[in-house]
Amino acid sequence: MSTKQVSTKPLSLTERRKAATQLDIARAAAELFTEHGPDGTTAEDIAERSGVALRTFYRYFRNKQDAVGPLLARGADHWRELLAASEPGTGLPRALERAVEESLSASDAHTAEGLRQTRALLRAAVADPALRAVWYRVNQESEEKLIPVVAGLAGPDADPLEIRLAAAAATDAIRVALEAWATTDADVTGPGSPAELAVRCLRELVGGMRLLTD
Secondary structure (H helix, E strand, O other), rough: OOOOOOOOOOHHHHHHHHHHHHHHHHHHHHHEHHHEEEHHHOOHHHHHOOOOHHHHHHOOOOHHHHHHHHHHHHHHHHHHHHOOOOOOOOOHHHHHHHHHHHHHHHOOOHHHHHHHHHHHHHHHOOOOHHHHHHHHHHHHHHHHHHHHHHHHHOOOOOOOHHHHHHHHHHHHHHHHHHHHHHHOOOOOOOOHHHHHHHHHHHHHHHHHHHOOOO
């Protein structure tokens, strides 16, 4: 298999500022949801916590649940970057596993805190259909963005259907692992951690795919 880097156009200064503002709002929303639950949080609360005007909040987000989307998407963005940066000659199965494991390993306090925030949001989503819809949307968007990365790693002769299946399997492995972890009190590292569960899910889901057989 050949490795092909997927090129992305650098963000403009305006786009970077917009993304930074959205992430600040997302963090504020996640904090408030953890403290008070979605039902106990308003868009006004989120805007105040993040230091923006309410009209700015609604410029970026349709509702309070939608506001956590950028935060949930950060982990997916990170693991796609890790996958795209795989060393030439790395087989696709191993490249996927390494990227999944590295992205979910709580190697520093920042990553660990991000995982704990995700767990809190997933727990809150159990009783909040709108929040669950944001989580599913983030995963769907991540799967679509993953397809060209997998295609680049698989090479020009790979079957497009198998590429789509591989992208779906990898995305679902992470989603299911995080959802399962969120129902437990397992730590961010060690037995039952997101990284361990995601690798296990990935191996189970891709076991019969020709594209993912070294």
